[in-house]
Amino acid sequence: MAARAITITSGKGGVGKTTLVANLGVALAMQGQRVVIIDADVGLRNLDVMMGLENRIVYDLVDVIEGRCRLRQALVRDKRLSELFLLPAAQTRDKSAVQPDDMVRVCESLQEQHDFVLIDSPAGIEQGFRYAIAPADEILIVTNPEVAAVRDADRVIGLIEAEEKGPARLIINRVKPDLVRRGEMLDIADVIELLAIDLVGIVPEDKAILITTNRGRPLAFSSDNSLAGRAFHNIARRLRGEDVPFQPLRGSGVLERIFRFVGLE
Amino acid sequence: MKFFERLLGRRHEPSSGEVAKERLRLVLAHDRTSISPALLDTLKDEIITVISRHVAIDAESVQVTFSQSARESRLVADIPLLTTRGRRK
Numbered sequence: 116m117a118a119r120a121i122t123i124t125s126g127k128g129g130v131g132k133t134t135l136v137a138n139l140g141v142a143l144a145m146q147g148q149r150v151v152i153i154d155a156d157v158g159l160r161n162l163d164v165m166m167g168l169e170n171r172i173v174y175d176l177v178d179v180i181e182g183r184c185r186l187r188q189a190l191v192r193d194k195r196l197s198e199l200f201l202l203p204a205a206q207t208r209d210k211s212a213v214q215p216d217d218m219v220r221v222c223e224s225l226q227e228q229h230d231f232v233l234i235d236s237p238a239g240i241e242q243g244f245r246y247a248i249a250p251a252d253e254i255l256i257v258t259n260p261e262v263a264a265v266r267d268a269d270r271v272i273g274l275i276e277a278e279e280k281g282p283a284r285l286i287i288n289r290v291k292p293d294l295v296r297r298g299e300m301l302d303i304a305d306v307i308e309l310l311a312i313d314l315v316g317i318v319p320e321d322k323a324i325l326i327t328t329n330r331g332r333p334l335a336f337s338s339d340n341s342l343a344g345r346a347f348h349n350i351a352r353r354l355r356g357e358d359v360p361f362q363p364l365r366g367s368g369v370l371e372r373i374f375r376f377v378g379l380e
Numbered sequence: 381m382k383f384f385e386r387l388l389g390r391r392h393e394p395s396s397g398e399v400a401k402e403r404l405r406l407v408l409a410h411d412r413t414s415i416s417p418a419l420l421d422t423l424k425d426e427i428i429t430v431i432s433r434h435v436a437i438d439a440e441s442v443q444v445t446f447s448q449s450a451r452e453s454r455l456v457a458d459i460p461l462l463t464t465r466g467r468r469k
Contacts, residue, residue: 262400262407269408276451298395305401309408311451 118151118229120222121354122251123286126267128238130259131288134324134333135347136235137165141335142351144199149229151190153202153221155247156237157213160204167331168193168201177205180217186224195336200229210242215249222250231354240274248275254283255315260290260301269310284315286350291320314361316350318343409446413453420444427457436462 123136133156140152154162157177163169174189179202186202193199202221205212218234225232234251237243248254254275258268268285275281287306294300307314321343327334335351338344349359394402410416415423424444431437438460447456 262404265404266407266411270411272451273412295397298397300397301400301404302397305397309401309404 117226118149118222118232119252120232120234120250121253121255122155122234122236122248123255123257124236124244124247124271125238125257125264126240126271127258127264130257130264131318132238132257133161133165133235134328135255135257135286135288135318136233137162137333138335138344138347139351139354140166140199140201140231140233141196141333142338142348143231143233143354144193144196145335146348146351146355147198148231148351148355149198150231150233151200151202151225151229152233152235154204154235155213155218155243156235157204157243158206158209159237160206162235163191163201163203164331165328165333166193166201168203169331172203175203175205176221177208177212179221180213186221195332198229210237210246213242213246215246218246219250240271244271244274248278248280251280254280255286256283256310256312257286257288258306258310259288260295260303260306262301265301265306265309272310272312282312284313285310286316286318287314288318289320290317315353316346317361318346318350405448406446409448409453412451413446413455415446415455423455424457427459431459438462 123132123139125132136152140150144150152162152166153176154160155176156162160175163172168191171191174184176189178184179186179189190200190202193201222232222234234247236247256268256272258264272281272283275283285307287303290303291300295302303314303317319342321334321341323334323341324343327336334341334344335347338348352359424442427444428437428439428442432439441460443458445456445458447454
């Protein structure tokens with residue numbers, strides 16, 4: 116079966132796209148999938164450090180596109196999971212080095228031998244975003260429950276609809292349940308209502324993210340004792356088509372159900 | 381405290397989460413349609429002009445707003461007519 120290319124994008128920067136790609140890559144690979152994660156943020160690469168693979172890069176995406184190496188040579192195998200590979204971005208080039216067709220071609224050559232190709236889109240809605248969504252079979256929009264992030268997510272959803280790439284699905288990242296409970300943060304139901312697209316995951320804010328990122332070992336490797344780690348694995352299972360139930364987000368006791376869902380009560 | 385205020389029927393300050401949602405609702409409506417508040421005013425003025433040419437309306441009470449459902453936006457004009465028996469209200 117051919118691999119599914121899934122682009123993770125957000126419009127706004129800093130909402131957690133790269134962290135999400137790293138952790139979803141790990142979670143899918145731990146669930147037995149053959150996965151390639153592509154860092155499409157040419158000039159500002161970071162997926163390599165999130166994964167702890169920064170010292171093993173020889174070639175990058177632009178080397179592949181410009182024919183300086185074969186695709187296989189640029190893929191960095193994650194030694195912790197034999198079926199997880201990283202295709203790093205070039206650091207010393209800019210986004211004009213990549214065209215949408217290039218990404219389509221790269222993803223096509225990855226189709227045969229993998230199950231999932233996850234593409235970490237750059238922030239923004241310019242060239243980088245355009246080439247990142249070009250090969251996508253599916254698109255995941257990452258947002259935070261916060262005014263600027265939701266606004267930018269809405270803009271990106273509009274652009275994706277205009278390109279007929281959708282329907283995109285939503286991941287709400289960095290939910291702070293204590294703030295939601297006090298009414299000082301947009302809750303899950305608000306964000307879904309405003310953006311009007313399907314939800315595929317809710318990830319609570321978790322200090323463990325910072326700590327595991329410091330060490331270059333994504334949280335999803337040790338998911339058992341963390342809320343966010345479990346959330347990543349649940350999203351991975353949903354991407355594979357498994358029906359991991361969401362608690363109802365509307366009706367009486369909305370907040371309680373969400374909190375129970377994210378495991379805080 | 382808030383609980384007692386609500387119990388006594390006093391209006392409570394909306395929480396910042398509620399404020400965020402209301403502000404987003406408006407901002408998204410404008411972003412999605414690329415109709416600015418200024419353009420909305422222009423539309424309203426011209427609608428009043430055109431309709432007044434044919435029927436008597438209460439120009440002061442005309443409202444032109446967005447309504448939003450799922451990812452569809454629509455422009456809603458509420459135009460009170462003046463009856464022959466005089467102004468409404």
